[in-house]
Amino acid sequence: MAVDVSIRITGQAGQGIQSISAIMGKIFIRHGYYVFINQDAESRIRGGHNFDQIRVKDQPVYAIDDKVDYLICLDGNAVDSDLPNLAENGIMIYDGEKSDFRSDNPQHFSIPLEQIAEQAGKKKIMVNSVATGAVFALMGFELQPLLDRLKEEFASKGDEIIENNQNSASSGYRYANENFKGVSADQIPTGSFSRQKMLLNGSQAMALGAVCCGLKFFSAYPMSPATPIMEFIASVADQYKIILEQAEDEIAAINMVIGAAFAGVRAMTATSGGGFSLMVEGLGLAGMTETPIVVVVAQRPGPATGLPTRTEQGDLQFVIHASHGEFPRAVLTPGHAEQAFYLMAKAFNLAESYQTPVIVLGDQHLNDSYYTLDHLDLNQIFIDRGNIHLDHQISSVKDYKRYAWQETGVSPRILPGRSKAVLYADSDEHTEAGHITESAEIRTRMVRKRMRKLEGIRSQMAAPQIFPSKKADIVLLGWGSIYGAMKEAVNILNHEGIAVQMIHFSELFPFSAVPFLAKIKKKAKIFAVESNFTGQFANFFTAKAGRPVFHKILKFDGRPFAPREIVMRVKEKI
Numbered sequence: 001m002a003v004d005v006s007i008r009i010t011g012q013a014g015q016g017i018q019s020i021s022a023i024m025g026k027i028f029i030r031h032g033y034y035v036f037i038n039q040d041a042e043s044r045i046r047g048g049h050n051f052d053q054i055r056v057k058d059q060p061v062y063a064i065d066d067k068v069d070y071l072i073c074l075d076g077n078a079v080d081s082d083l084p085n086l087a088e089n090g091i092m093i094y095d096g097e098k099s100d101f102r103s104d105n106p107q108h109f110s111i112p113l114e115q116i117a118e119q120a121g122k123k124k125i126m127v128n129s130v131a132t133g134a135v136f137a138l139m140g141f142e143l144q145p146l147l148d149r150l151k152e153e154f155a156s157k158g159d160e161i162i163e164n165n166q167n168s169a170s171s172g173y174r175y176a177n178e179n180f181k182g183v184s185a186d187q188i189p190t191g192s193f194s195r196q197k198m199l200l201n202g203s204q205a206m207a208l209g210a211v212c213c214g215l216k217f218f219s220a221y222p223m224s225p226a227t228p229i230m231e232f233i234a235s236v237a238d239q240y241k242i243i244l245e246q247a248e249d250e251i252a253a254i255n256m257v258i259g260a261a262f263a264g265v266r267a268m269t270a271t272s273g274g275g276f277s278l279m280v281e282g283l284g285l286a287g288m289t290e291t292p293i294v295v296v297v298a299q300r301p302g303p304a305t306g307l308p309t310r311t312e313q314g315d316l317q318f319v320i321h322a323s324h325g326e327f328p329r330a331v332l333t334p335g336h337a338e339q340a341f342y343l344m345a346k347a348f349n350l351a352e353s354y355q356t357p358v359i360v361l362g363d364q365h366l367n368d369s370y371y372t373l374d375h376l377d378l379n380q381i382f383i384d385r386g387n388i389h390l391d392h393q394i395s396s397v398k399d400y401k402r403y404a405w406q407e408t409g410v411s412p413r414i415l416p417g418r419s420k421a422v423l424y425a426d427s428d429e430h431t432e433a434g435h436i437t438e439s440a441e442i443r444t445r446m447v448r449k450r451m452r453k454l455e456g457i458r459s460q461m462a463a464p465q466i467f468p469s470k471k472a473d474i475v476l477l478g479w480g481s482i483y484g485a486m487k488e489a490v491n492i493l494n495h496e497g498i499a500v501q502m503i504h505f506s507e508l509f510p511f512s513a514v515p516f517l518a519k520i521k522k523k524a525k526i527f528a529v530e531s532n533f534t535g536q537f538a539n540f541f542t543a544k545a546g547r548p549v550f551h552k553i554l555k556f557d558g559r560p561f562a563p564r565e566i567v568m569r570v571k572e573k574i
Helices: 017-030 078-085 113-120 124-138 144-153 159-179 202-212 227-236 250-263 273-289 316-321 337-354 364-368 440-451 453-460 480-495 536-545 563-573
Strands: 004-013 034-040 047-057 068-073 086-094 108-110 198-201 215-220 243-246 266-271 294-299 330-332 358-363 370-373 465-467 474-479 500-505 507-509 525-530 551-554
Touching: 004 017, 004 078, 004 124, 017 034, 017 047, 017 124, 017 144, 017 198, 017 370, 034 198, 047 078, 068 078, 068 124, 078 086, 086 124, 113 124, 113 159, 124 144, 124 159, 144 159, 198 202, 198 337, 202 215, 202 227, 202 266, 202 294, 202 337, 202 358, 202 364, 202 370, 215 227, 215 250, 227 243, 227 364, 243 250, 250 266, 250 273, 266 273, 266 337, 273 294, 273 316, 294 337, 294 364, 316 330, 316 358, 316 536, 330 337, 337 358, 337 370, 337 453, 358 364, 358 480, 364 480, 440 453, 465 480, 474 480, 474 536, 474 563, 480 500, 480 525, 480 563, 525 536, 525 563, 551 563
Parallel strands: 004 068, 068 086, 086 108, 215 243, 215 266, 266 294, 294 358, 330 358, 474 500, 474 525, 525 551
Antiparallel strands: 004 047, 034 047, 034 370, 198 370, 330 507, 465 500
């Protein structure tokens, strides 16, 4: 039996929504399923209306569903706002004693969540465990895996907390079994136990990728949704001998990273659009001094503070052109957590191979969503430090020219303090030796030297993913976190007899259209699918590929696309 079930846990901030969704997600993947968890939260510590949506499938899943099969309302006010999302035969659990909502629908179950929590768990905060036990009963999943996972989750908090949560879950499970017989809904059978899969969000995957490819210095100022990257690195910094500095602001953060990278270690920072705005001057300094740094930009809606906890793809053109003047860079745009892991290694290799900044462009949807990974192959991680003079070569270096002319644009690099050679560097235009100059001839030569790197970087950019390989009259064009929703939409449309092809970019700049334009029909109708107002990539694609994109499916309300939303929009336009 195919499994595709969505569970939404909704309520106020502070009710343990994220804790219980993570617990449920780990249980499901340990029993053979794939999980995708989307987090929707308001920018507040307490109160408001938040939810986590867990999608459980028996095959890999990368996107939310627009239907909810099980709705768990931890707060009475959540019922009215989330009920429209419930599938026709979906089940809702709510506390009728704490809500004015009344329903004669046999799929709407009133459970005294708070009362049971206070009796079984001694605290009303245990309502999340009560509700989880109840929904496990209704979906036909065994109770014991939940009890085992609660014990693991709260092991550090003592036996009393473990016991209270287990008692609450057991009571919720028992109440549902005793009071709600013959439930008709999509169920999740208990599978065989295994620890073979991982549950990682995009931020954790990026951080893990950076650690695995030799990160040694990290500096940042906290800013949602990039902060979890810093939190993960902080948790392993001692183990992997990484220096982590929470800077006083984003300007200081990027300048520290430039200093560390200039000294010879792999260094990075992570921020969002507002923080990157402050880093732009530093980005130019890295470009002029040819210092290899990695910057993660996790997008959120702007301008200004915008929507701090929502998602958008509004910074593409910004990061491609950020800073004054012209200098090379690479922009990578991972589509999911596994891709984010491997692209971090590529980001550092590109940065050091071409001695230039590399930007990894994520967004709230990618960074905060949890994905199921079968495995991460460390054999695919290799370290390329580029044109660095090694210790045994340094003694022979005389009259060192940091910016010596090379056909590739990449000069031999010496690490400061590792030889008797004098190393000059400056933010001004400079000679090959690093001395300030205002010579028109040298200026022209140095700009050409730096920009030659783009040819090499472009040759390293992977082609976009084209799916399926068979040409179609309709092509969906996308990048970054749109991957999961777009790919599923393509599958749905093709299944319904509408031939559609997808082109997804995860390595976006420098851009080359040559490898893939021949793989799409000359008269194909191209739809750009983006989370922004202007269709930034569509415009970029038109300019670079010379292939106009007349059709745009755009969304900019701060929420991610669901696959069927794309399907509906395509059908409206064809």
